[in-house]
Amino acid sequence: MRDQHPVHSGIGRRLSTKETAETLGVKPETVYAYVSRGQLSSRREPGGRGSTFDAGEVETLARRNKRESKGISGHGGELSVRTRLTLIDQDRYYFRGVDAVELAERHSYEEVAEWLWTGQLRSGVTFTAPEAVVAVARGAVAALPEHTAPTDRLRVATIAAATEDPLRFDLSEESVLGTARVLIPTLVAALPPQPFARQHDQGPLAQRLWGRLTGHEADESSLRALDMVLALLADHDLAASTLAVRVAASARAHAYAAVSAGLGVIEGPLHGAAGGHAHKLLLNVLEQGTAVPVIADELRAGRRIPGLGHRLYTGEDPRATALFALLEQIPHAEPALLAARDIAATTARHTPLHANVDLALAVLTVSNGMLPTASETIFAVARTAGWIAHALEEYGERPLRMRPSGHYVGPRPPQPRPE
Template identity: 45%
Template structure:
């Protein structure tokens, strides 16, 4: 069998590389990865497709050129960098800046900021986060928030907090985030500045405001976005390891190419909608059960299984009803979502003896016994929420805060293009008279 690289395959088909990878995601083409992670294609399969032409029964696919995220075999790459590596080594704020600017100096600044927080004796690899005298965690790995200009803005946050006073108790966190975004936008006189530097500054204010305006369950343990978000989702102080898992989740979920919410956000940005309107568009799509809402469904599944022996019945009931098992399977990663694997490992390492970990293991064992699809990042996110004791819907909130960084990165690409994204319908209605 002869294998050819992506450039050669795209040239033979007469398509752009983005279209080639779209064929892969739709199952039209297969690929494998070389030792240096390059995509390789079966030359015979490419030749067959070239002779056959566009796959029949498939409408033309919208292909958008983007330099932000590439989807690999089991993980995303942010501007060429492995998202799993970034989840282990970088602060969420740093990754957001990388998505927005593509400036490699952000990583040097991240290291310098962490060194200042830790001190020389803690700046080596593998150093653990210290705890304060009251047991709260100072997340030194992620304490770059203030250094980046992600500091709290109490005045703006209070406006968004006040706007929520009339909302019913128990309102989903995702709904609160939509209200907060609307209020923050209305209060920002710079919202219509669409040059790159202004959008980056807006992104910092917006993500900080989204976190700080959520109802506080305890005083924040530090300045990073991860620390501040923890205090909004969990009434208990964070352990260093669980806080590291939350930070990793934010990084892993920061972007995922043209997911449904991101495509919607890009369309809004192409119409020159301001960054707050772009994020509102993304939030409106994110809550769907086939997108960010999947983590909430996975939370409910795990909450239903109160002890490991109940896992078979919970899975059986869903299979009998013809329902999808929430948190399992992925439309892109057919052989497993490495993001979910990493996050799940971090949670299990953080609390190996936790009763919820035993439940998670039982659910995984039952799903595998039935040869159902592998778990994905939504299941791992639900596991984090359950083990940490977070309030219901926390997975969706983590997803939304994280993906705001990606939506704004894609918006900046559309602002730079200056042209309207116009999809076309394939008309199948009554004959035109």
């Protein structure tokens, strides 16, 4: 039956459920969802057949929805999305209000991931995946050509894992967290092992990932560095790949699809692939013995120097600072570390750029005999935790709010039909 109630003018004007839904641009059932969340108050009038709502309260919510629930607001011409996950402020960054560097220094990647997802620190937590899921992912990745890039392997593994999950369309927090705790170790297990590497299928994620990155034996300090950089890279506010994840989640794509969207973006040379360029630069400096001719050649070719500068930090990237400090304690990392410092110092003669996390990550990958693509693998695995956290946050928002309007600058209609 239609939910009707007379509309009165003036103070205390009441709206029917139908009128409230039309004002807010939502379905009637969504109106009651607002009531359950405490965003609207309702009242059943004596003799009435449905609830009524205060018109002023409804109009206030409508204005707020128009301004905020699209998830897009302008601040200085830049995109802004409300989030409780990561804050970057005054050359520091924080996960749920806690200094992210301190978290990474004191806790494992898995523990930091849990903090991002739930706001709770689960001491000693490790992620494991069922053998059936790992087998499907490994089989799909094994069918790819040998030259396949790491992100392509990870995307295929993600899709394969999704096919084994009948609950993937369940977007409840409990189900998505279950997906996260299985997907991340599945991605690691699906990567092909490096020649002569000792494989670990149990234990901390960093230990399992190590043999997929290099055949060099892992010492405790190097494993700690890998674990810390995974935690440092777990999230970094609304980076390009994270925005893609939130757009997918806004359309209610399941968590595997949202992660796949993020993986598609990080292949860009200005995002996840940047560490590979820093790796190659570092190798070149080590071969030349000095950064001067290498930097000169890069600038002569019109290329930016990888591993330097970050638009969100005026000084050195705090992630780089933390990783450099740990690498200084590893003797075999010293040559690559000195080369990285040479790159930063040489460039700083003319341009006030500081090292970013890509340069520090390159020291880790170069000093342990990893391929240039290793940094992209590390970045993708690490950031999956943040992507899941943002997807969870987005599932709690209004669907399809990530729908900006285009600013049309083409010919004004009507135009003649082309012959």
